[in-house]
Amino acid sequence: MVLKYLHPVSDEEFQGACWELKLTQSVWTIDLAYLMCQLRVRHRFCTQTLGVDKGFRNQSFYKKHFDTEEDRVNELFLKAESKGVVVNKCSVTIQEIQEHIDQGHVAIVLVNAVVLVCELCSSPVKYCCFLPVGQKCFCRKPEYQGHFVVVCGFNRSTGCIFYNNPAYSDRVCCTSISNFEEARMSYGTDEDILFIFKES
Secondary structure, three states, X not given: OHHXXXXXXXXXXXXXXXXXXXXXXXXXXXXXXXXXXXXXXXXXXXXXXXOOOHHHHHOHHHHOOHHXXXXXXXXXXXXXXXXXXXXXXXXXXXXXXXXXXXXXXEEEEEEEOOOOOOOOOOOOOOHHHHOOOOOOOOOOOOOOOEEEEEEEEEEXXXXXXXXXXXXXXXXXXXXXXXXXXXXXXXXXXXXXXXXXXXXX
C-alpha cells in the first residue's frame, strides 16, 4: 500500500525483496524497515524496545511464534545500522506524526486492532477480520491483536486521524486522536512507528 503511493515497484521486485529478506507470515515492524531499506525507500523506525520484549512471550498474539522469532528479530535489530536500516529508540508524539504527514509523507503504525475504532465504517470491525487466512475465528475478544495501519492524514479542527487499513483497501478510515493514541500505545505495540518519506 505504501509502495504504491510513494515508490512504485514491480510485483517481481517486491516479491524478490520479500524472498531475499525471508519474510514469513510473522512480520514484525523491523521486517518492514528492512524491506523499505531493501527497496531504497527513505525511512525511520521508532520504537520503545530495541529487540523483542520478553514480556510478550505469554501474550496469546505472540505466543505461537515467539520462540522461533525472538532470535531472528533480535539479530535484525543488532545488524540494522550496518545494513542501513534507521532505528531509533524513542517515543513519538502525535504532533511529530502530524508534522510528518503534513509534509506529504506517511507512517506505518503498529496498533492494537482490538482498541482501534473507525468512525466512518458502518459497523465495527471485529478483531477476527485480521486473522491470517485459514485460521478459525471463535469470536472471543483478545486483549491484543497487532495490526499495521498506514496513517495518511489528519484534521486538527475535528481532532481526527485518517488511516488506511490494509484489510480494507477500498476505503480511508478515521478515528479520534485519543482512540488512535490508545491503540498505538497499547501494551504489545512497543509504540512502533515506521516513518516513510515521499522523496527517496
